[in-house]
Amino acid sequence: MLTLYHWEPNANSGKPMLALAEKGVEYQSHYLDLLNFDQHKPEYLKINPDGTIPALVHDGKILTESTPMMEYIDETFDGPPLRPTDPKERWRMRWWMRFFDSYFAPSLSMIGWSVFVGPAVRNRDRAELEAAIERIPLESRRIAWRKAMFNQFSEAELAESRRRGAFGTAALEQHLTAHPWIAGNTFSLADINGFNLGYALPLSQPDRCNDEKTPHIMEWLRKIYERPATKATWAKGRTQMASRVTLLQRKS
Amino acid sequence: MLELYHWEPNIYYLKPLIALKEVRAPFTSRYFDPTSFEQYSPSFPQNTESGLHLEREGPVLVDGVTVLSSSFFILEYIAEAFPAANLLPGDAYEHYRARAWGQFAALQLSPGVCALGCAKYLAPTLKSRDPGQLKARIERIEPQERRAAWAAVIDGSYSEQALAAVRDRLAAPVKRFEDALGQTAWLAGPAYSVADIDAFAMLSPLPDVAPEVVSEKATPRILQFLHRMRERPAVRQALALAKTARPQEAFVPGAEPSRWG
Ligand SMILES: N[C@@H](CCC(=O)N[C@@H](CS)C(=O)NCC(=O)O)C(=O)O
Helix, strand or coil: CEEEEECCCCHHHHHHHHHHHHHCCCCEEEECCHHHCHHHCHHHHCCCCCCCCCEEEECCEEECCHHHHHHHHHHHCCCCCCCCCCHHHHHHHHHHHHHHHHHHHHHHHHHHHHHHHHHHHHCCCHHHHHHHHHCCCCHHHHHHHHHHHCCCCCHHHHHHHHHHHHHHHHHHHHHHHHCCCCCCCCCCHHHHHHHHHHCCHHHHCCCCCCCCCCHHHHHHHHHHHCCHHHHHHHCCCCCHHHHHHHHHCCCC | CEEEEECCCCHHHHHHHHHHHHHCCCEEEEECCHHHCHHHCCCCCCCHHHHHCCCCCCCEEEECCEEECCHHHHHHHHHHHCHHHCCCCCCHHHHHHHHHHHHHHHHHHHHHHHHHHHHHHHHHHHHCCCHHHHHHHHHCCCCHHHHHHHHHHHCCCCCHHHHHHHHHHHHHHHHHHHHHHHHCCCCCCCCCCHHHHHHHHHHCCHHHHCCCCCCCCCCHHHHHHHHHHHCCHHHHHHHCCCCCCCHHHCCCCCCCCCCCC
């Protein structure tokens, strides 16, 4: 029995969704609406006391870290391998996933939270929002939600996130100039990871990520977009966030 | 032949030393002193990843032409290259747990451990250097996050108040280790793994730099875990590679704490 608790095909939720689709593994999908704070409800906290998504439950075993979760998926299920056999490529896959997870993605998501997540909930009743914050288990997520809800990201931290977004974009372009895929010659979990963080870059950073300045990123994103697993996964999206992916459609 | 670029057997540097001893792999030791900024010299092995990696001054393992950085992934690399030593759990779920611990320690534990160690030991060491030269050297460091981490050691960023906040923030992650060690013999499950090597390197400075958080009284299981680790022959051999009398005082600025608070 395999159940995935997830939100939109995007960021951490999209990582196991796309990995499972690439493997061709069927699963019970349990959609949690992040903007409705479903991830902090008591039923879900029984599964993941941290109140973060995604979570994967496999025959009673619970996994809550999306990147190690993807390695588990690849290790456990039949289907095409999503990790290179060459040990150096495997190392490179892991190295870049860490760079994505703890440098690049948090900066992009801070901007996302300030322009999308915050405004989406901001006009609800103040007392209701305060109560919602109280229910968040992790201190770091409480801080994030407070800033998003009440528009408290400082100009300095947003500017630093934009700088890091630009720096990460340039580093990625340079990397993809030398390698067709993140790990090297093989499509891998690192591409799945990177796509989830980067599929909307051409929209969110149009002046930095485009056909002239970052042709390798654009080609890489389009190649991943064209994979049947990606199409099937993004079709599960329920919001406009997921439908942004169509910007990667090649103009014929 | 593998070549390991490392400093004293402490924090990030200790991890691959233990793993190489556990698997009994022959390697060439390339000892360097990061406080003299040898890792920035043109002859030091480098690639895109070693320039950008988030642990900054940490060890690098050179295998042929490939320069491997990021200490937990170096451990996985060594473990996969020498499978007979069983440093990776055979069970997929325990393997997941080992990786999740590696990630958790890197993000939640290491930044605080390095900050406290740098404040206590690296800052006074750097005080004895020529301030003008030191400042000029630090100003040339790229990328800017790495430069900022060094600047913080000498510019008074480590106020008592800031350090108290760092200790406070360590309480929750330390509790996770303490609780987990009450449930299984080792972090990933019944078998010893790379997760234990990884955690040992970052937990072992804590009774010294954060005694209010890690002590016999507050965290008996962690203390017992540290003790069990130190009894392993590979750990003893790795610690014996020290060149100074006080390797446990060797700290460098490590990964930065999360910017989300
Ligand atoms: N360490 C987890 C983090 C998961 C995480 O933070 N997910 C975000 C969504 S991408 C979340 O749950 N946010 C909801 C909240 O903070 O309430 C992982 O890497 O999977």
